[in-house]
Amino acid sequence: MNIVQEESRRDRKKLQRRLLLIEIARQLIATKGLRSLKVRDVAEAVECSIGSVYNEFGDFDGLILTVNRETVLALTARLTAVPSDDPLRQLHGLADAYLGFATEHANLLRSLFEHRMEDDRPFPEDILAMVMDAFAVMHAPLVRLLPDHDPGDVALLSRMMFSAVHGIISLGLEERMVAVPPERLRERLAHFIDTHLAGLGIPRR
Amino acid sequence: MNIVQEESRRDRKKLQRRLLLIEIARQLIATKGLRSLKVRDVAEAVECSIGSVYNEFGDFDGLILTVNRETVLALTARLTAVPSDDPLRQLHGLADAYLGFATEHANLLRSLFEHRMEDDRPFPEDILAMVMDAFAVMHAPLVRLLPDHDPGDVALLSRMMFSAVHGIISLGLEERMVAVPPERLRERLAHFIDTHLAGLGIPRR
DNA sequence: GCCTGAAAATGAACATTGTTCAAGAAGAAT
DNA sequence: ATTCTTCTTGAACAATGTTCATTTTCAGGC
Known part of the structure; x- marks a missing residue:
């Protein structure tokens, strides 16, 4: 294995989706407010499973905090x-x-x-x-x-x-x-x- | 029935409990924050059913708004x-x-x-x-x-x-x-x- | 005191939503 | 092609707001 960070296809897709998740979450918060943000809505909009949101951000707060950051x-x-x-x-x-x-x-x-x-x-x-x-x-x-x-x-x-x-x-x-x-x-x-x-x-x- | 508001036993108990509900909710918010406030916790602390909270305040927001008021x-x-x-x-x-x-x-x-x-x-x-x-x-x-x-x-x-x-x-x-x-x-x-x-x-x- | 109708209380059942995890899919390494 | 690792999935679970048919309570009339 290469020591240098390789940009594997997997990593690229993963990063892509991470960005998309953040973007969708941001838009949902921006338009409907934080209280209306639901994991399922985000997952559906990004067309991935609920579990993937958790893989990426640990928990729901993690996603919110990322947007806030x-x-x-x-x-x-x-x-x-x-x-x-x-x-x-x-x-x-x-x-x-x-x-x-x-x-x-x-x-x-x-x-x-x-x-x-x-x-x-x-x-x-x-x-x-x-x-x-x-x-x-x-x-x-x-x-x-x-x-x-x-x-x-x-x-x-x-x-x-x-x-x-x-x-x-x-x-x-x-x-x-x-x-x-x-x-x-x-x-x-x-x-x-x-x-x-x-x-x-x-x-x- | 009397036109004048009578203070029936029922009304007294009801008011009593309403005050207690508000007081408990306020203490819970004050000590653990709004996010930690749960209907079941309030009901249990007041020793009444969940439904009574709804009878009294319509919904959970109603209780919170009463405390805020x-x-x-x-x-x-x-x-x-x-x-x-x-x-x-x-x-x-x-x-x-x-x-x-x-x-x-x-x-x-x-x-x-x-x-x-x-x-x-x-x-x-x-x-x-x-x-x-x-x-x-x-x-x-x-x-x-x-x-x-x-x-x-x-x-x-x-x-x-x-x-x-x-x-x-x-x-x-x-x-x-x-x-x-x-x-x-x-x-x-x-x-x-x-x-x-x-x-x-x-x-x- | 008992009966009766209205009002209130109850809590099981339901709906929504965050969270977990065993099983399977996808991709990397050899 | 095979194996091994990692990621993905979504059904199941857990926590929590909400509803409502049933039961309980009780004021008022007898």
């Missing part, structure tokens, strides 16, 4: 793509990017934040770390805007600011408990950030 | 109890009160915000309204602090501010994705509010 990655990618030339504009861009992502992928984001593990099984460390990373995106621009502040304070501030944005958006987008009208959300978010920055001593432009 | 009421009571003599102190008190409630009843609050209806059944209007009410508690003190602002703006601002606090707390309390260390949360929240108020032109004390 990719959701954080997509979110991070979107946040990272925000131009960083101007720190002030970057902060607004980050809030906008999050709002955009939350609008387009409401159910996927909900799945990420609302999914609970069975029993008391621990939440996967890697997803934790990825979410933490995503919530730290405001750190860099804030460091540039507040060069004289204590680094620890800025680190905390950046996560709080993004958590605040998250709270405003996630509640604002719940059609059910509209804390803020959607159409105004964007401008209001920008205003909110400006106000907070002003409180930090950064002049409005 | 009482959770909003408890939250609102706690927020309303915050002294309102000094608007600035009141704002801090409201954030503290929410933090306290979220700390003591983490799972109940999660149940309120994370529970999704089966299929596409609509979320009960009354709970929506109650949550909206709870999220408007910052309105009164902000009106006093910003007497010259547009009333509509203040209404939006108050909901955004509370949503922000909600976001910071709910993420901060997730042991799993600690955006902000719990012990610092309290002081940091106060600081966050002060900064935002400063941005609104209200001098720090």
Whole structure:
């Protein structure tokens, strides 16, 4: 046997199907919500047996977590793509990017934040770390805007600011408990950030 | 038969059990999380049949929603109890009160915000309204602090501010994705509010 | 106290859905 | 072609929400 990983026909098919399973599951979550996701629906859509889902992901949570993992990655990618030339504009861009992502992928984001593990099984460390990373995106621009502040304070501030944005958006987008009208959300978010920055001593432009 | 509601023995027992069912369900949610709540566990703990749970609440969601309804009421009571003599102190008190409630009843609050209806059944209007009410508690003190602002703006601002606090707390309390260390949360929240108020032109004390 | 009709309680049976695993199919190695 | 490993399958099982025919309870009238 070759030491080098060979791309056997079997492996290719297996990977292919793994990707398909994830894609189908994602679409089902995105369109009908996490609660409506059923193993049998996924298996049928992919035209494979129920057992194969288990072979691939261990259990149903495994599939959900895989989708959630990719959701954080997509979110991070979107946040990272925000131009960083101007720190002030970057902060607004980050809030906008999050709002955009939350609008387009409401159910996927909900799945990420609302999914609970069975029993008391621990939440996967890697997803934790990825979410933490995503919530730290405001750190860099804030460091540039507040060069004289204590680094620890800025680190905390950046996560709080993004958590605040998250709270405003996630509640604002719940059609059910509209804390803020959607159409105004964007401008209001920008205003909110400006106000907070002003409180930090950064002049409005 | 009397027109006046008579308190028959039957009615008393029924009400008694209804209260017990709710209490048990609440404790189970509070200690083991919404996902671990099972009809059979509740029925067994109350020593009644499964069917009685259905007679009382229609379906399982009905029981959960009843618990959630009482959770909003408890939250609102706690927020309303915050002294309102000094608007600035009141704002801090409201954030503290929410933090306290979220700390003591983490799972109940999660149940309120994370529970999704089966299929596409609509979320009960009354709970929506109650949550909206709870999220408007910052309105009164902000009106006093910003007497010259547009009333509509203040209404939006108050909901955004509370949503922000909600976001910071709910993420901060997730042991799993600690955006902000719990012990610092309290002081940091106060600081966050002060900064935002400063941005609104209200001098720090 | 007994009878009777309405209301409630019961829990076995059913429906849905996550999970397991023995048997078989498919492919790789020789 | 044969063997050996690995993967796939889906029937069976387990857990859990839901229903409903039957039984029990009990208020009201006699």
